[in-house]
Each structure stands twice: as C-alpha cells, then as structure tokens.
Amino acid sequence: MASFTFSLLIFSLLIFSLLLPLSLSSTLILPLNKHESTNHYLTRIHHGSHLEPAELVVDLNSPLLWVDCSSSPQPTAINCRSIQCTSAASNPCPTSPSANQACSLPLRNPATGGFATGELVDSFISFYDKVSVVDSFLMSCAPSKILSGLPTGSKGVFGLGKTRIGPVSQISHIMEYPKKFSLCLSENNGMILTGNDEGEVFKSMSYTPLIDNEGDSSYNINLKSIKVQNKKLPLDDNTLSSIKISTVEPYSKMETRIYQELVQAFVTEAEALNPNLLRVPPEGGFEVCFGVEGFKVSPVIDLILQSEMVKWRIYGHNSMVKINDEIICLGFLDGGIDLNGSSMILGGHQLENNLLEFDLGSSMLGFSSSLLKLQSSCSQLSSSAMAQQMGAQSS
Template identity: 25%
Template sequence: MPLLLQLTLIIVVAFLSHGHESIAQYVPSYTSAVVPVNKHNDAVIPLYSAAITATYINTQTLKANFLIDIDAPFNWHDCILQWNIYPDGCPANTPCTYPVSCEEYVCTDVRTTHTYENPTCPPVTNDSTLPGWGYCTCPVTVVDPVMGSCGQALLDYDEFIMKTSNGRNVFTSTYSVYPNAACAPSWSFESFPTNVSGVMALSTSPHALPAYLFQPIKRSIALCLPSTVSAPGVLFFGTGPYYLLPQSDLDVTSLLSYTPLIKHPDSFGYFIGVNAIVIKKRSIDVLGNASTKLSTIDPYTTLRTDIYKWVIRRFSMVTKRIPPSKSIAPFGLCFSTFSNVSLKVPDIDFSLQDGKKWSISTANSIKQVTNDVSCLAFVDGGATTELPIVIGTFQFEDNFLVFDLENSSFGFSSSLLRKHTSCANFNFTLISSH
C-alpha cells in the first residue's frame, strides 16, 4: 500500500475514533426537567397545578396551569384543533394543535384501553370532522377530577415544553415532550381553580406524561407539594439529585425511603402496601386488602370506617390533655386551640409491607380549621369503601415524593420541615446551561 494512502487511512481512523470518543463522553448538563407547582384554595377543595408551556401550531407559545392528577389516563386541556394552520391562523391566547383521526390506532387504544373508567359517561361517536380536513376526529371521554362529571374532548398531537435542571439550578434550555393529549372546551374547566385550564396526567398509563419522557431523562417523577399559596413547590421529571434551600449541599434523595409500588386492576394510579397504622407504639392493623392509594385530588387521608374508628379512639387517648372541641365537617376529632398556638401531637406512622415506616408529623396530621379549632385531618370513607386507605394531599404537603416508574418504587421523605426546609425552597432562578 502506498505510504501516502497509509497515512491518509491512519488520519481518517484517528479522526473517527476521536469523534466516537467525544460522542461517548458527552454528558448533558441537565438530569431532569422542572416546573413550579402552585397550591389553590379557590376551588371546592385544595388543589395543585403545574405551570407548563404548551405550543401553538404556528410556533408561538403559551404558558398554562395544569391540574396535577396522578390517576388520570391522559392529558387534556383548553385548546382547539386546527388543520393546515398558517401563521396568525390560531386565535389569540388559545393553544391550537393537530388532530388525531378516528382511523388511527392511537384513537382506538386511548378509547378502549387507556381511558377514564366511568360507567355513567355516555359513549363517544365519530360524527365530527374539521373543515378542510375531511377526516373524522377522535372524541374521547374525560372526567372532571373535581366534580366527577363526564365530558368529551378531541384527541390531538401536542407539545409541552419545560425548563431543564441539574437538580440545583434551572437552565434557560428547554426539554420538549410530544404526548397525545386532548382538547376540551373552555366550559369543561369551570370547577377548576382560577387560571387552571388543563389536567396533567402523571399516572402509569402509556398515554400519561411520564410515558413520553426520553433519554437522558428517565421515567421518574418527583413531586413536592407546597403548604402555602404564596410560594411554589416543585415537580421534577427525571432522577435526582434534588436540592432545596437553604441546605444547597444536601441532596434530598439522601432523605428518602423506598417501598414497592403495587399494581391495582383497572387503575393507572399509584398504590403502596400499608399493613398497619401505628400511633404511639399501638398498632391498628389493616385487615384484608392492604392496597393504599395515593391521590393528588383527595384533600385528606380517607380511612375505611373500621380503621377510622380505631384511629380516632387511639388518637383521642394520646391527646387527652388537649381540650376537645365540637367537630367540624368533614373531620371527626377536633381540639380547642388559640390563635398563634400550634398543637404538638404524636406522629402517625404508616407501617408498610416491606418493613419501612412513613411518619406523618403534626404539620401533616393536624389541620387548623378556625382560629380556635384544629382537627385531625383524617376522614371517614365509609364501611364499604373498596380501598381501606387513600392518602390525600394534606399528608403530602412538604413531603418529598418520588414515583419511580423505572423501578416500580415509591420514595418518601416524611416532613421536610424537620430538616429545616420545605417544598417552597427550590431555587427557580434561571441560569445559562453549559
């Protein structure tokens, strides 16, 4: 082989090797996507939303607030479908998206397998088309998570945009996901908090938002609900690290315990196994089905009547020095308190199937209802309820929670207040990524 050709081949091989090595060594500066979480007290129950950017088809963007629902099968929001949209073709302040045809597989899949389960909802039909398109659209059933009422929306191809993060800072660079969502009319959101115009599905459904995450972000979500309306909490898509001020050198993942997620038939939600509720060393066993549901819609933990009665009895005994008060619905045990005086009560521990313990401290067990009355924030779910326990959002606040779909596990921190931080302490100041 001529010397010149040999040298040329050596240079080419060296160049290619260096290129492959550079690609292999490339590590993105972000590990997650991040959005702020807001608490709302202006609906019939306290609710929480995530602020996310939805795109117009004509490349403009609009930020909207989506109700967080870890049980919903797919995302849906206030938008309209348009076909062949040209610049300025989309109405002002209205997200416009491309339609899914009723003839496409995804339409059948969402309707028949990954939809809302509600026998009272009427069936959907394929009787609508878009002007200038000529194909049938794909109506799907949606259920208002606040009121439980049925509605219809049109399945679409959507795009949601989030900021990236390394768990400590928020970068100016963005991360986009392209879910099949659905467009619902504006009146569908009348029961929602003010300025909340969508539902963000964070369930295990293949059409919920976590299913559309792609490398380098993994299928895991970390949720930290704020206890106040004055400052946002945080929602991460992807694995840690996660840092909260003022302890910017402490990765919150070091505070987490993990327990397996349990699959439940006919539900895309999240369930864990609770064997007992322990109050000051006295155990109240959960007989029969130990599957406990986690909910971002139910405001307080709901207990089956037989469990609830024992919890009330035991908690009354360990707090007998606190003056009782007439109960205020929906609570069954209340105490007389004075303004600016907070109660200190024993922890309520969920004893989990794998031996772990999730401690519910005073901040997550006692609700200040009026200036003079505080109540145990657990409610009676009835004697015939399917599930013995549903853990609600009051018990989530200022707890760091991880739903790891990759490993089918649930991570929990117990109250961050004991670590001198809270869900409102993530630094949302933007910086440039490298």
C-alpha cells in the same frame, strides 16, 4: 436555540421530535402553586402553535394531559385508526368510522367527578415558561364545559398517571430521562421533577412497591397496619388493603371502620400527651377538634406498608389542620364504607413537605416522610432546583 430531531420509538408506537436549548439541564422542573380556595396544586404549560399559557390542575392519577383549546388554533387531531390512538384508547373507533374520524378519549374532572369526551391531538408544548418546546406532544383537547368546578382560571389537568401517553412517559422518552418523576407539595410552592439530578435528600428515602393493577393509571401502595404513638390499631388483617395517593383530595380519607379506630386511638393518646387538652365541637368539616392552647404535642401516626420495617410516619404538621387561632383539628375524614377498593386515600395535606419519587421502571415509590424533620421543606427544594435549572440555561 439549536434544533434537534429525535426519532424515538415509544412503546413501539409513538414518534416525537424535540427542539431544545443548547444548555438544557439534566432535569426538568415544573413549579407548583397551591390554589387557596380549592387546595388544588397547579402548574403551567404553554401549548398550541401560539404557545398559549395554561394553568393546569395536577392530578397524580389522571392518565393524560388535557386542556381547553377553544381560545387557540385547534392542534392537529389524531385519527382514530392511528397507532397513537390505539395506544391511548381501548375502543377508539366506531363500527364504521369516516376517513377522518378523530380519536375520542373520555376525560374526567377530578374536582366534580364529571366526564366529557375530548379529542387526542398532536400539539406544540413547552414547560416552564417556554424553556423547551416539544413540537409533537400528545394531549387531549377538552370541551369548556368540563372545566366547571376547577380553580378559576385553570384550563385543564396535568395528569401524572402511569400510561403510555401520559406526560411522564412522553417526557422521559423524548428527553432520554429515566422513567420516573419526583413530586414535592407545599402550601407555598412545590415542584414536579423529572430527569437525573438527585440531591442528598434522595439518599435518605424509604421505598415500597407500587401496586400494579392492569388498566389502572393510579398509584397505590400496600397497607399492612396503622399505629398511633407506636400502638397498633385493632384491625383484622382483612380490613386493610391499600393506600391510594392523591393530589386532588385535600385531606386523607379512610374507610369508616378504620377511621373510627384511628379517631379513638388518637384522642386517647392526645389526652395522655396533653393533660390540659380541651375537646371542642367539630369545625371546618373535621370531626375531631381541640383547643389550640391545650394542644402541645401531637401523637405520631405510622402507616405500616409492606412490612414492619417500612413505615410512612405522619407528624403533627401533616396530621393536624389549624382552623383558626383557637381551634386545631385532626385532618382525616370518614370516607364511608367503600373507597373503590382502597382502605385509605392519602390526600394533599398529608403529602405536603414529603418528597415522593415515583419510579415507573422499577414500580417503586420512594418517600422521605417529613422533610421538616430534616430541616428542609418542599419550598426550599423547589427554590433550589429552580435556581439550578436557571443557571444551567444561562450558562
């Protein structure tokens, strides 16, 4: 491995150096696995001076990477008066800080919603089984108590939020990649991809603006209307606002009024498409369920984004959840009367086998709708990308 040192100014604040193999690919692929019992998506990093392995929950909207560092030597803490700290926290220092006061950051557990305080540290990080090692990567060391509720064995969160010290910003500057990343979720495996390599599937994407809310690290897009089987739901213009995209919500949630209209329209269209359809009692936490035998065709759901010309189409494999061999349910949930300003949260099940490209430079979201309609899948894309990366590293 050859050693290169890059002095890169990140937002005029952050300086990093990088050790890279000679044959580094023009992309970085992080494999994802779905945790069976929680439906969270996990990726692996190695961190600290001993490059300890850590499985992390992928949270699209979390602002940074945080890890329980208790099992490894403590990395170098960042002082609260440093420019790295002031770029990460709004009020990093107490009124009269000591000379070595650490930079404290609030951390949120995406599974429980619980909060704890972590310390910003400067650590060694490697991605994908030690392929590349960054020797000055900013992350937060978290107390062990905040891991409660995360998948067994996981050690923290891999945040993809649009922040200055988020992994995406750091990777793009260190590796001189465009400031964007792609995400492909699957029930088997998936990937996060950063860099320059883009296959044919990217050329068929639709694009919609990302809503820019100052101080908000989450990813939101406009929602103008919803259609079921090409019929618009009877909702006032003021009822709909935006969609929040989430990798930690297993299933999509809608505000109560919107959910009720969706359910009514979906049941009506499902009965019209399936003459022998049998409605069965709620199951698995879902309100609308049917007998599998009579459910042959699923109504198509269209999310109309910034205009009628741009729509996210949800087919049956993303809208329906098979409970068992006899019951299938509509995989949307009633989110109550308040979803923190959003009309809808688009959850993991609805995202699976949809290729997403988050371009932070242009503030645009590219989306493929279902790859299965293109005779592909996130699992296939991930396997192909990993094979290409391995080939580049061995050449």
